[in-house]
Amino acid sequence: MPGEPTDAALVAAARSGSDTAFARIVDRYQAPVRGFLRRICVDETDADDMAQEVFLGAWTRLRTLKEGGRLKTWLFAIAWRKAKGRARSMARSRKRDHEYQDMRPDAHTPQTEMALAMQQALAQLTPDQRACVALCLAGGWTHGDAAAVLDMPLGTVKSHVSRGRARLSELLGVSE
């Protein structure tokens, strides 16, 4: 879109201390990052909390992003590392969290049947499969880019995508 600053320009401005530039980075990437985390964490509230942590981590480490480095790839790599790191503790505290979530005012956000069905189907996949499916099938990433973000061999990503697609199609009753 003409007039829209590039990622590199926004990163440079944010590195110089511009909160406006960083807020635009958040605006630009919040939906894909949250979407990715919602698919791999399954629990929507956990995912959104983690997405906030991803952007906070990005702000803290903005100077480590290499010149010319792809912001989107970098953000997703942070998200994946955070998701992996929290997977174990999330599983441990899931029961406690559900009790807390039920008390939240926004706990019963209406969701479409399709979204719920997808959420339940994704929960049947392994975390690595979910991540590959979330990036390549839902996000439209290439296998190569997904492999770079997830730090997995290309063949492994292809295999996860293929198996994940087959399993999801089976669970959702969709013909491939």
Added chain:
Amino acid sequence: MTDSDMTGADPLNAFFRAGEAPAADARFRLAVMEKVALRRFRVDLALRLLAAALLLIGAVLLAPVLDGIAAALGGTLYDLFLVLGVAGLIAFAGHAWLTRTIRWPALRLF
């Protein structure tokens, strides 16, 4: 299968689209920026406390030397250096106040 095949008319796409986050979410942005401001404040506060602690330690370590200098300079100059020292401390505190990144009423440490 190529990458373009996957993004085309995939029957799973409708399911994926159903669970997407909103494209623009001011509440999310606000929550992130609030956390950013809080982290900046904490880092800023830690750095200033460190600087103040170093100044204090320096002053304590240099106290015997400064006492000797003060005795050699005599009462009037000693008072002058005392005033300069206090003025410096006030300037440091004033700078910290004027360049603070969070207004005190909005301040939440934890």
